[in-house]
Amino acid sequence: VRHTTEFKGYRKISNGQFALDFLCCGEHEHPHTVGSEVMTDPAKLAASIEWAHAQAKLDHDAAQQLEARLAALIGNKVEHH
């Protein structure tokens, strides 16, 4: 299934950490927090953001699959004697 993830923004939180907000398909949020080790190293930051994109996609995919499994069960009937 195709997904589109987007890095929506960031804000500074405590301990030198930054909260990064990702959104998959415009609806599924994925918060990703990075520490000072990541923020001070451009290569680590780029890798972390790339990883978060992929994780946001995985999360959304998993959530959709769960809902699909439930949706598939709607309408099931069981006959009792």
Added chain:
Amino acid sequence: MSNPLPLRWQRGPLVDSKGMPTTEFARWLRELEQKTGPALNVNGQVQNTAKISGRTEQIGTTVGGLAATGDIKATTKVVGRVEGLGTTTANLDATGKLVNTDAIAADGTGSPLTGGKRGAIALDANNRLSGSFRANAVNLAAVPTSSTTLSNDGVSTAIPIGAFTAQYGDGTVSYNSGSVDPGVFGGPFYIYADDPTFAGGAVTYQFSSTIQNQAAGNGRVLVGSITTVNGVAKTGGGFSGGTGGSRGGRGFIQ
């Protein structure tokens, strides 16, 4: 002009020898017209321009605040106020009581009864908190319902946090998934989020390698800890602590 008009004309004829009104009778008619003309219309109804003795405004103004039934209109104002009586009395019930404690005006620092209402909701009959969700103390017990919530693949330093549910005395609270990235392997990394109102849902996860930081904020939800190793996949958090960490919860510090 006297009131009532003197009836001197009754002492003599109404008209003279030519059939004209006598002077006395004509004066009486003139004075009667002067009195009733401004006050009554041709149908004998009081004109709205008439004035009540001792008042300066016309009677149409005087009774303008009354409805056809004699009731006071909602738009009628009390002297010195700008709002209508309907607004003034909107927060009173039929017995004259306030319909809501929030209808008491603020005293400059907020409405005291609003605070009282909050207190009444939060306390039970024994003046104790009505439930554990009313407390934001850090040592409020909760246990995750999943065996693990944290993981690391041994390749990236990032730590995914699976969506999880925490069991409290008042019920369960579910939190969305997320992730943190310390940027290095090692740990243990203690992962937590602040949720003082037990709202659940989307939260901002934080991490620390200092164990005390798990208790450094009221309303802190502990996801657990995980120690990551380059090249080795690990799990943590949840109610088991997984293969590389400790359990999560609340007031459940390992």
